[in-house]
Amino acid sequence: MDCLLAFKTEKLRHLEEGCRQNGLAMTVQRRVVLDALAERTDHPSADQLYDAVRGRLRGISRTTVYRVLETLVGIGVVQKISNPESKARYDANTVRHHHVHCIRCQRIEDMHNSALHLAQLPTETEAGFTLIDYSINFSGICPDCRS
Ligand SMILES: [Zn+2]
Ligand SMILES: [Zn+2]
Structure with a gap:
């Protein structure tokens, strides 16, 4: 089984579990x-x-995609990642990792x-926060924008 297929299978299992625990239906839109x-x-x-899903699922609306994403974030299957734009950006990988953001084309890639x-x-912090997790965001210029 290739990496992407394994990842997708794992995410699907995560979605099934998240829906069950939260009393939500496993809809085709969420999948x-x-x-x-x-x-x-x-x-x-x-x-x-x-833009990516409207060709796959006839009749799906923009509003539905927004709502589905909020649900997926809410049940912990997807994360919203911090980025310098005001628009939210999404990541199916919820295991801690770091990101690099291209300041020209706004692409964000994982950084290992x-x-x-x-x-x-x-x-902990000076303000008394106990830290439980972190991610580090870098910014730069991607190879496409550099050439
Ligand atoms: Zn770029
Ligand atoms: Zn990522």
Whole structure:
């Protein structure tokens, strides 16, 4: 089984479990939106996902895609990632990882760097927060925009 297929199968299982625990129906819209997001590495916006799914599911509306994404985030199957734009961007990978954002084309890709795993990070802040998780966001210029 290839990596993407394995990831999609795992996400589908996660969705089934999330729906069951929250008393939600496992609708075809939820499945299709999650599938389309799991296939991408560029962390699309809701509008970009709408463009990707409208060809696959006739009659799906933009509003439905927005609502489905909110549900998927709410049950923890998808995460909204922080980014410099005002538009939300989505990620089907909810395991901690880091991102790099292209300042020209707004593409966001995952960033894996062993130095980031070795960083000694604080467990609480001066304001008294107990830290439970973190992600680091880098910005730069992607190869397409550089050439
Ligand atoms: Zn770029
Ligand atoms: Zn990511």
